[in-house]
Structures are given as structure tokens and as C-alpha cells.
Amino acid sequence: MVKTKEENTENKILEAAKRIFQQKGLFGARMQEIADEAGINKALLHYYFRSKDLLFEAVFTQAIGMMAPKIDNLLNSDMPLEYKIKHISEQYITFLNKHPYLPNFVFHELNRNPKFLEKMALQEKLPGLDGLKRQLDQLIVEGKIIPISAEQLFINILSLNIFPFIGKPLLKVVTKSSEEDFEALIEERKVFIADFIMNAITVKS
């Protein structure tokens, strides 16, 4: 009987490293801390991943890999625009609720070291805007939505979905929300964001 994925050491380390790196960043994390979290000792970390940098890279690559497909889905599926916008927020927010540290982690490290994006050959993996652009042009010609650039709409969709997770500490204070209040606000956004965007771009008859 082979060990399950959760039980083997390499995976235990990755899971522990994920938790620690995502909360503290590359420089804030300690190898000892990760070892403790994984229930093993420091030497084993180096046995499996050679160095802190390489362990970090493994965690970071996996994190990007979790966020990218969701974006691709928004941009390049064949569903109608309204359907996609109505469902992207629900999917994305549900996903981020399970991984609340992810946006802060990914964007902080990307800003610190943008060459991650090139280095990992993500240009080829990351989707472009061509699909969305075609879809928008069509709807604009039909007079169904106002003229809007795919770039700006895309930036808005991502902003509205992701920023609340990054800005949570500040937003909680300004909106005077308890933890439960804020969770409710986020939950509400699963439909609120889509309505807001559709209102903004739909041509009223």
C-alpha cells in the first residue's frame, strides 16, 4: 500500500511551506518554522528542496498555478459574456475564501520580483485578451453594451474580485465590520459585483 499524497514527506513539507510563506513572505518565513509546521526537522527540508529559495519557488509556482486557470476561464470560455460575468465572481470569491492569503502573497512577491512571470514562461500559459475582445466587439456592434476596452473591463473585474481580500484589514476598520460582518459583505459580493458591472456596461433600451 503506497502512501497517500497527504502522508508523504515531500507533500507535508509543501503544505507546511505554503501556509508559512503565504502568511509571512519569503524573508519573514523561517525554515525552522516550516519544519515545525510539517512535523519534521530542518535538515529534511534541504534534503527535499536543497535551499529556501527553491522551496519558495515550488510554493509560489503552485500558487500562481491555482489562480491562472480561473482567469483563463473568464477570458476564453465560449459562454455568453453576461453568464461569465455572473459566474466569475461567485467562483473566484468562493475560491479566495478558501485561500484568503493567496492574493496578498502572489502580488507582493510579483512586485518584489516581477521576473517570476517571465522566468516561469507564464506568458505562454497565461491567457491573452483576444477572446474577450472579440466577444465585446460583437456586443458593441449589436448595441447591447456600451463601447468599452477589453483591457479596462478585465482590470475592473479583477480589481473588484481580488482587492477586498488584499485590503481586508483596512476595509474592516473603515466599514466598522466584525469578522462575521465582513464575511457577509464578501458573500454579498458574489452577486453584487456582477450586477454592478452589468449595470455599468449594458445599454438600456
Place this chain on the structure above:
Amino acid sequence: MVKTKEENTENKILEAAKRIFQQKGLFGARMQEIADEAGINKALLHYYFRSKDLLFEAVFTQAIGMMAPKIDNLLNSDMPLEYKIKHISEQYITFLNKHPYLPNFVFHELNRNPKFLEKMALQEKLPGLDGLKRQLDQLIVEGKIIPISAEQLFINILSLNIFPFIGKPLLKVVTKSSEEDFEALIEERKVFIADFIMNAITVKS
């Protein structure tokens, strides 16, 4: 003749520390690096600020102090809502263009250590949503805007203005923008964001 603000040592250190901390974060920054940037030696940093933590705190407090008044302006000035929304983006984006590392820095550190917000007694300095709420209620009753919660509108305004600066590395790649292209996109948003929001909340006659 007294030294100008820019020339005195304490201020040279603060400016240098700001640049380094904002790019690398508390743990990524090195005291030696800050000393070099300020054109002095490490010992002087400790002479003026005692420790790395205290120097960091000085920089961070100042950073928060730069962002908060802009938010207060949005929430608690007496101007009409449409005027405020139309001008907040222009002001905020102009400001962030001059301090592009600020959002990433502030929100990363707030997530790492949310007690900064309480510790600095910012609850009293940070504005609440009461003013905006009253303004919205009035407009809703008059039938000029759709029913919308002040909390959600506030989160949206902040998201649309701030996120592009945090997400820049990713957004540049996905939108296939050069540095100049992306700057143009941001510039465009000074008016685009306001139009987008007003479209979303205005009741069409």
C-alpha cells in the same frame, strides 16, 4: 542659515528608508542598504531611530498618513456625490503615480501585522462611512441612484483605484502592455473609473 528639510540627516534617513522599505518590505530591507541609500553609515541609523523596527514604524506611519486623508476626502467632504466620484480617481491615481510602491507596501504590511491599525489609534483618525451613507440614502430616496450600500460602493471605489497598482506586474503581462502602454491605461482610468461607477449606480430616466 538652518539646514533645509531635505538636507538634514534625520530626513535623509527617512527618505532613504521609505524607498528601501517600500520596495522590499520590513524583512527584505537591510540596514546597510538604507545607510548606503542615505549616503551615511549604519551606526547613524541607530543613533537616530534606535532600531530597525522603530525606523520601519516611522516610515509606515508616514505612509498610512499619506493615504488616509485622500480617503477621508471621498467620504466626508460636502461636495455632490457625482463630483466626488468624478474627482477622486483623478486625484488618487495622480497621487499613486507618484508613489507606485505605496499600496503594495501598506497592504502587505497591514496583512502581516493588522494590529498596526489599532496600535496607531487609527480608528479615530480614519473616517467612517456615515457621511457617505447619508448622501447615498438621500439620492436613493430621490430616485437618482439605485439602492446600494455605502460599504459596497466604498469597497468598489477603492478596488478600482488601488488594485491596478498592486496588480501591475500581472496586468501588464495579460494585457500585453509595454511600460508606456500600461501608463496610458492607468491615465485613461482617471476618467474611465468615474464613468463606470456612475453608469453602474445612476437610474436612467
Place this chain on the structure above:
DNA sequence: GTCTATAGCCAGATAGAC
């Protein structure tokens, strides 16, 4: 106030037994 030199600590990495 500003400098050089150094103390003291801590974290990443390795050696080597089992």
C-alpha cells in the same frame, strides 16, 4: 553628530550517524 570596528546572535546550510 559622525565615523570604524566589532560584538553577539540567528538563520540557512551541511556533515555524518543511524
Place this chain on the structure above:
DNA sequence: GTCTATCTGGCTATAGAC
């Protein structure tokens, strides 16, 4: 594969001359 013990370098912080 997994452990304990240890090396090594680098970083914050301080001592002390000027």
C-alpha cells in the same frame, strides 16, 4: 530517508574614537 550536531555567513546593534 530521517535525525542531531555543527559550521558559516550575514545582519542588527553597540562601543568607543574623533
